[in-house]
Amino acid sequence: MTARVSVFERPATQRGTGGYGVTLRSIRKEFGSSVAVENLDLDVRPGEFLTLLGPSGCGKTTTLNMIAGFLTPDGGQILLDGQDVHQLPPDRRDTAMVFQQYALFPHLTVGQNVGYGLRMRKRPKEEIRQRVAEALxxxxxxxxxxxxxxxxxxxxxxxxxLARAIVVQPKVLLFDEPLSNLDLKLREQLRLEIRHLQRELGTTSIFVTHDQTEALVMSDRIAVMRAGRIDQLDTPEKIYREPANAFVAGFVGQSNLISGVCMEAGADRCTVQLPTSDFVYARHTGTVTKGDDVRVLLRPEALRLGGESAATSLTGQVVEVVNEGSIATVVVDIAQDIRLRVTVSDPAAMSLPVPGELTTVSIPPGAARALPTD
Structure with missing residues (x-):
């Protein structure tokens, strides 16, 4: 008997590179007097899972719709696999979209919904049946x-x-906040399933979300957008550990951001005076010089409660304690309207302070990062 070959299977040498590279050059889109996307440049690598992350109105969905062909840019170029697709309609771009609202035909069965794109491409009935079954x-x-x-x-x-999108074997998969209507546990499950499937197929994927956790968990790289531009494009780890500015730091992950002034600056370190008159030794990316106003980033999980040895310790009053079992968050009100969130990773192993109690927040060496003001 002849072995059955999956229509999804590719030779091992091609796995992970089954998608087009996507290139945006000086893309601009206006709606009346409002600029939604402004001079945006982006290179998405073949087979990559890239997330456009940002708040509502930052231009991420508009960018996705221009790549899909649902919107026409007012300027710039969109290249798929090096070819300008400006004149191509959506059905000729070799892309497929997974929408937030599912967009299923209610009068068609699951099989008919999944096979719709193949029928429009006039594929043979037996091929449609096989590909639909495999996609499901x-x-x-x-x-x-x-x-x-x-x-x-x-x-x-x-x-x-999702099955309807992958069954046509697109070179680029586009996701427009597909998990936002689902409950938390289902979102957590599906985000891992989508990532596993994307790795298995090797299809270039562009995922739009405002959910930072989705972006951090699923992406090869993240483009953090604001006001129609990309503030930072990097790996999830670097976006989190080395944010380019205060906006990225505040949007991705839990953060404490304190204003300060750089008193001394080296190539990658600086001394910052805080409003409390305390000094903190902070890392920076080379964009901070002496006399600059800066924002000091302190991730809650990097801070410590109590009087352990640290370069800087700040004393304040506990205003809130949230114990979630595996972790706890302690909010400490420092002088001059500075409120710090401290994450305790194992609350059962220590006696948590109570609201109203005075406590010390220690900033270990290397925990502070100085960022330029926006």
Whole structure:
């Protein structure tokens, strides 16, 4: 008997590079007098999972829709695999979109929804049947072909939408906040499933979200957007550990940001005077010079409670304690309107302070980072 070959399978030498590179050059998009995207440059590598992260109105969904062909840029170039696609309609760009609202046809079965794109491409019926079955198996919905969308949960409907996108074997997968309508546990499960599937297929993927956790967990790289521009493009670790500015630091992860003045600066370190008149020794990226106003980033998990040895210790009053079992957050009100959040990783191993109690917050060496003001 001849072995059955999966229509999704590629030779091992091609796995992980099954997608197009995507290049944006000086992209601009206006809506009336409002500029949604301004002179945006971006290179997405073949097979990469890149996330556009930012607050509402930053231009991330507009950028995604221009790549898909649903919106036309007012300036600049969009290149897929090195070719300008400005004149190509969405169905000729070799991309597929997974939408926030699922966008399933309610009168069609699951199998018919998934196979819709293949029917539009006039593929043979047997090929459609095989590819639909395999796509549904990949998303954990084998055997659901004959159900209607109304008979499925929200998570199952989103899996159908994902299967519909991958069944056409696009070179670029586009995700427009596909998990935002799901509950927390289902989001956590599906984000890992989507990432696993993307790695397995090797399809270039661009994922839009305002959820920092999704971006950190799923991405090869993250582009943090603000006001139609990219503030920083880097790996999740560098975005978190080495934010380019105070906006990125405040948007990604929990953060304490304190204003200060750089008193002395070296190549990558500086001494910052805080409003409390205390001094903290902070790392920087080479953009801080003596006399500059800066924002000092202190991640809550890097701080310590109590009088342990540290370069800088700040004393204040505990205003709130939130114990979540595996971790606890202690909020300490320091003088001059400085309020610090401190994460305690093992609250059962220590006696937590109580609101109203005085405590010391220690800043260990290397924990502070000086960022230029926006």
């Amino acid at each position: 198996e990949r998303v954990g919905l084998a055997g659901h072909e004959d159900r209607l969308p109304s008979q499925l949960s929200g998570g199952q409907q989103q899996r159908v939408a």
